[in-house]
Amino acid sequence: MAYLDGKTAIVTGAAQGLGEAFATRLAQEGANLAIIDLKPAVHDVGVALRKLGHGVLVRQGDVANRGDCEALVRDAAAQFGGVDILVNNAGKWTRSLVTDPWEKAVADFDEIMDTNVKGALMMGRLCVAEMLKRGGGDIVNISTYYVLPARSEGTNSPSTDCYNASKWAMNGFTGPWALALADKNIRVNGIAMGATDTAMLRGLFKPNDPPAEAVNSWMRPEQIANLMIDLFKDGRSGENIGAWAGYPVELGPRQRADSLLRWRPDFTGEPLRIYGPPPWDDVPPMRNVSFAGPVKR
Ligand SMILES: NC(=O)c1ccc[n+]([C@@H]2O[C@H](COP(=O)([O-])OP(=O)(O)OC[C@H]3O[C@@H](n4cnc5c(N)ncnc54)[C@H](O)[C@@H]3O)[C@@H](O)[C@H]2O)c1
Numbered sequence: 001m002a003y004l005d006g007k008t009a010i011v012t013g014a015a016q017g018l019g020e021a022f023a024t025r026l027a028q029e030g031a032n033l034a035i036i037d038l039k040p041a042v043h044d045v046g047v048a049l050r051k052l053g054h055g056v057l058v059r060q061g062d063v064a065n066r067g068d069c070e071a072l073v074r075d076a077a078a079q080f081g082g083v084d085i086l087v088n089n090a091g092k093w094t095r096s097l098v099t100d101p102w103e104k105a106v107a108d109f110d111e112i113m114d115t116n117v118k119g120a121l122m123m124g125r126l127c128v129a130e131m132l133k134r135g136g137g138d139i140v141n142i143s144t145y146y147v148l149p150a151r152s153e154g155t156n157s158p159s160t161d162c163y164n165a166s167k168w169a170m171n172g173f174t175g176p177w178a179l180a181l182a183d184k185n186i187r188v189n190g191i192a193m194g195a196t197d198t199a200m201l202r203g204l205f206k207p208n209d210p211p212a213e214a215v216n217s218w219m220r221p222e223q224i225a226n227l228m229i230d231l232f233k234d235g236r237s238g239e240n241i242g243a244w245a246g247y248p249v250e251l252g253p254r255q256r257a258d259s260l261l262r263w264r265p266d267f268t269g270e271p272l273r274i275y276g277p278p279p280w281d282d283v284p285p286m287r288n289v290s291f292a293g294p295v296k297r
Pocket residue numbers: 012013014015016017018019036037038039061062063064089090091092093115119142143144145192193194195196197198199200201
């Protein structure tokens with residue numbers, strides 16, 4: 001019996017890149033999949049997933065659209081009997097600077113926030129309602145290492161302020177959801193990775209191809225998908241899991257975050273499965289980092 005046999009996972013933005021890798025890995029572990037993407041290629045991913053032998057529901061749709069989110073979660077629950085896992089992966093990226101023209105600034109903000117933040121909020125709210133009926137679940141918000149201490153130059157680029165802000169906003173969901181759901185057997189974490197070889201990252205180099213040296217230093221979507229499965233098996237909650245190109249792609253040590261819990265009136269000091277961010281002390285100073293290339297699992 002596979003690890004996720006009988007479970008149902010929803011992955012947003014699954015037509016390519018990280019979302020496709022997450023969906024594939026979850027299906028390999030036995031889960032039924034419900035996937036959504038703006039791009040018609042999501043149907044091709046659905047065909048590949050079906051070959052892995054489990055239930056697959058495919059929607060070409062928009063996570064910024066309330067009706068599309070409602071229909072996806074409702075149909076997944078009806079078809080598979082519930083929802084156990086949500087991967088909030090769909091994300092948009094664009095160049096945006098504080099000095100941009102006004103009209104561009106407002107349009108960029110709406111486009112990025114509607115998908116990266118409102119989409120995550122709506123999918124989270126809808127899936128939590130289903131997970132509560134099931135008595136548990138796992139949520140992963142796909143963030144970026146921009147929200148973690150820098151280990152290389154280029155972090156928190158000034159030319160992507162809307163994107164950066166959207167991923168910081170996602171932190172505002174991950175922690176509070178983890179706390180609110182700690183005694184409901186629902187774990188909530190972020191995966192906050194750096195350069196991973198996808199169309200989004202390659203798009204930064206357009207109209208040119210990225211240099212081979214850069215590509216060789218990037219992580220692969222499959223490595224991050226393996227990290228996600230390790231995270232589910234580990235069972236921790238309330239963390240942003242970092243993954244930096246050039247460092248081992250693996251779960252860091254857990255840390256009890258009593259400080260996160262003490263605000264709760266019902267906190268008694270009993271161990272809850274809530275852990276805080278990784279210890280920051282081991283982060284090497286910026287500009288003192290060598291890129292050794294991705295580490296194969
Ligand atoms: N690739 C990286 O280096 C990297 C690093 C850090 C974080 N991320 C994050 O990982 C996630 C996946 O990125 P990727 O690199 O695979 O990018 P990608 O552009 O290759 O894939 C993103 C997918 O999301 C879909 N999508 C976008 N908006 C959507 C919407 N409103 N509704 C439905 N689908 C939508 C796109 O059509 C696309 O198929 C994103 O949240 C991104 O911010 C990526």
